[in-house]
Amino acid sequence: MTAASIxxxxxxxxxxxxxxxGDRLPSEAALMSNYGVARMTARHGLSMLKDEGLTVTRHGxxxxxxxxxxxxxxTTGAAVGDSTVTAETDETGAGLTVRTLAVTAEADPPEKVRTTLGLADGAKVTVRERLHLRERKPVLFATSYLPASIAAGTPIADQEVGPGGTHARLTEAGHAPVRFREDVVGRMPTIEEIEELRIEPGTPVLSVTRTAFTQDGTPVEVSYVVLDAGEFMLRYDIGG
Amino acid sequence: MTAASIxxxxxxxxxxxxxxxGDRLPSEAALMSNYGVARMTARHGLSMLKDEGLTVTRHGxxxxxxxxxxxxxxTTGAAVGDSTVTAETDETGAGLTVRTLAVTAEADPPEKVRTTLGLADGAKVTVRERLHLRERKPVLFATSYLPASIAAGTPIADQEVGPGGTHARLTEAGHAPVRFREDVVGRMPTIEEIEELRIEPGTPVLSVTRTAFTQDGTPVEVSYVVLDAGEFMLRYDIGG
DNA sequence: GAGTGGTCTAGACCACAAT
DNA sequence: TTGTGGTCTAGACCACTCC
Structure with missing residues (x-):
């Protein structure tokens, strides 16, 4: 009962x-003498708080x-800052930096993507991978898939998509996305996500699957977004 | 390095x-002999998986x-099942049961609620507390606050709100909610939430703050919803 | 160098599950 | 009764931080 009571x-x-x-908690040594327990017990007590996301430990x-x-x-996927901002810009109002990691003009889609986009067997997709940073710390990782039949040959398949982002380019190409679906789950991060987003122990991630549809209901983009839940609040405005 | 490698x-x-x-992993004893480590090391390796939400342990x-x-x-706050369902009904299409835990016709609001609802000092609120269960397991806990000036004396302040739930009653009273805001964060559960929702270790919660507004922008209800992230996916349909 | 957290060992006793 | 996970002890060595 002692680790739990600590x-x-x-x-x-x-x-x-x-x-x-920001305050420092008592050290393991202090807890050992205060509670008269072994070190592993004091440690276990502290580790519970870490697992709850209440504390962070700094080695040494x-x-x-x-x-x-x-x-x-x-709701638009943008961070809310001083002024209206759009995704894909370099600097958002909230001090976020977006780094485009990789763009592949033509790739074979994962099965899940293929069915979501309603693509034929063998159809290719354009893939965009982006990382958002808050003061140099990565906080969001996003992978977007678009049908290569639409995106290849447009700036969407370039490193720089230009003003307005992919949505502006899609609109220009006659595939304006007007309806979106976001499916949100919360879970603990994978090892890869912990490394990629430098996630603190005890911090979950929010995993958002975002699908964009045109007026006639055709899906034109599916994005898998992983956000460090210690850094984000998702806001949805519904109706109006 | 051994606990991590296990x-x-x-x-x-x-x-x-x-x-x-559903499969069972090797026991601690098996890992000890397989890896030639002490029990605490094998345990630690297993506990990492638990913290990641990959496994559940069953004592003994x-x-x-x-x-x-x-x-x-x-988006409406209802669980998606066979047919269209509304929140506050006894049985939703997804096999969810709603239990109304407590209804208080007139109570003093927490400061955060008072400011969100734009209430004067000393104004009262009606409070509704509900628990959603999935096959007897509690999965969602919600507390709703409405201005007592609107809700008191209506079925909203009763244990049973009647068909259509609070929103139908609000509409009848001339305060139809038409716009909603949901703020979603992911975090690890508090001890109270772990007990209340019987949350598995390594499972985060989704905490949703939902505010309902009438046509003229007046907030008429604010709800704090905590969902077991191991049980839910939130779906938002935007635009259209 | 002194103090901090990170990891591991080897053993003990307890509580729960399945049989 | 046997095997499982849950907790705790007492000690060791290592890695990092701060002075």
């Missing part, structure tokens, strides 16, 4: 404000109370 | 399908690969 005490202290975001330095100052991502 | 091996085996959802029985068969919750 966690309970510290949790209560954090909630009550005894320890504020200490255990600190975590803060949450989310980036608000609105 | 986790790595098992993770790879799960991903490759060697162990399928074993460690099992986890499944994910999400309930789809659509």
């Amino acid at each position: 966690a309970k005490d510290l949790r209560a202290a954090i909630r009550s404000g005894t320890y504020k975001p 330095s200490g255990v600190f109370v975590r803060a949450f100052e989310p980036i608000v991502r609105d | 986790a790595k091996d098992l993770r790879a085996a799960i991903r490759s399908g060697t162990y399928k959802p 029985s074993g460690v099992f690969v986890r499944a994910f068969e999400p309930i789809v919750r659509d």
